[in-house]
Amino acid sequence: MFMYVLRGFFVLGLAAVGWSLAVDSNGSKSAHADLILFAFIAVGFIIIALDIFVPRKSLNALAGLFFGLIVGMVIAFGVSLIIDLIAGSTGDLSTAEGSFVSAAKLAIGVISCYLAVSFILQTKDDIRFVIPYVEFSKESKGAKPLVLDTSVIIDGRILDIANTKILDSELVIPRFVLQELQTVADSGDKLKRVRGRRGLDILNKLQSNENVEIRLLDTVPERGVGDVPVDEMLVDLSLQLNGKLVTNDYNLNKVAQVRGAPVININDLANALKPVVLPGEALAVKVIKPGEEAGQGVGYLDDGTMVVVEGSRESVGQTVELTVTSVLQTSAGRMIFGRIEGGTASPPERSRQR
Numbered sequence: 001m002f003m004y005v006l007r008g009f010f011v012l013g014l015a016a017v018g019w020s021l022a023v024d025s026n027g028s029k030s031a032h033a034d035l036i037l038f039a040f041i042a043v044g045f046i047i048i049a050l051d052i053f054v055p056r057k058s059l060n061a062l063a064g065l066f067f068g069l070i071v072g073m074v075i076a077f078g079v080s081l082i083i084d085l086i087a088g089s090t091g092d093l094s095t096a097e098g099s100f101v102s103a104a105k106l107a108i109g110v111i112s113c114y115l116a117v118s119f120i121l122q123t124k125d126d127i128r129f130v131i132p133y134v135e136f137s138k139e140s141k142g143a144k145p146l147v148l149d150t151s152v153i154i155d156g157r158i159l160d161i162a163n164t165k166i167l168d169s170e171l172v173i174p175r176f177v178l179q180e181l182q183t184v185a186d187s188g189d190k191l192k193r194v195r196g197r198r199g200l201d202i203l204n205k206l207q208s209n210e211n212v213e214i215r216l217l218d219t220v221p222e223r224g225v226g227d228v229p230v231d232e233m234l235v236d237l238s239l240q241l242n243g244k245l246v247t248n249d250y251n252l253n254k255v256a257q258v259r260g261a262p263v264i265n266i267n268d269l270a271n272a273l274k275p276v277v278l279p280g281e282a283l284a285v286k287v288i289k290p291g292e293e294a295g296q297g298v299g300y301l302d303d304g305t306m307v308v309v310e311g312s313r314e315s316v317g318q319t320v321e322l323t324v325t326s327v328l329q330t331s332a333g334r335m336i337f338g339r340i341e342g343g344t345a346s347p348p349e350r351s352r353q354r
Contacts, residue, residue, distance in 0.1 A: 015040055073112070076113065153199045158202070162209050177230065219237070291308055295310060
């Protein structure tokens with residue numbers, strides 16, 4: 001929003017310069033007044049259009065405004081001195097020529113201030129300049145905010161993580177994520193409606209949780225206008241806030257990594273916290289179903305890790321003792337392979353009843 005206001009004042013400033021050039025001291029318009037006014041406004045829009053193609057970054061708006069104005073006025077003052085020297089070397093100027101020189105200096109001042117402010121506002125915190133004996137550079141204080149996306153809120157495990165008191169960062173929930181949750185909760189599809197309402201319930205519990213700080217952010221990235229997907233706006237916002245994106249979405253995770261945004265994937269975190277099982281260790285697992293290969297049985301640990309047991313197809317429904325042969329880490333999670341050695345399966349439930 002601040003950039004739109006700045007650009008509006010910039011165009012109005014150039015229009016005022018063009019108007020002052022098109023009207024003489026008596027208040028009467030020159031022959032090409034409309035053309036001059038249109039040319040200045042067109043130049044303003046051309047400069048803005050060129051400025052939009054510069055990669056969007058951010059810096060504190062107020063500090064950037066004051067520092068940019070100072071730099072712009074210093075540049076404009078230096079250029080004005082050069083123009084005065086050139087104009088003075090040509091002899092006495094007529095009234096029209098003097099008006100043109102004044103308008104040119106004013107236009108240069110407006111353009112210099114705009115470009116300086118715009119440059120500083122879009123260079124984020126990596127701007128670095130040195131004054132003798134004083135060096136100004138980026139200084140990061142405190143933990144980076146965590147930007148939550150829709151999938152991680154619906155998942156709900158972020159609430160369990162918050163209850164552990166391990167989070168010392170602020171949790172940021174953009175307004176467009178909240179709107180997406182509400183849209184899902186109002187969906188005609190029953191499954192989506194249940195997921196959306198679960199996400200809203202998790203959000204309410206997070207807000208009432210004393211272990212974390214929640215902030216609903218109304219700011220929308222400047223590229224977020226129009227039909228830009230929510231995932232793109234999340235990545236833009238994470239970069240703008242210099243924070244970390246928290247998600248369960250595999251595709252969003254990859255896109256954020258490509259664009260250089262730090263990502264925390266809850267699934268990766270859960271896999272990292274699973275107990276480490278090494279080949280040769282003994283496990284007890286209940287065989288739930290037959291495996292894909294001949295003689296294999298499949299069971300699961302308490303944390304959901306799949307265990308494939310060789311030679312246990314006949315032991316479905318029983319708890320068997322196995323020796324771990326290998327562990328495979330896949331994108332879907334961790335898989336453990338083992339085989340029964342030198343032991344017998346525990347008797348089925350029906351046999352015990354008899």
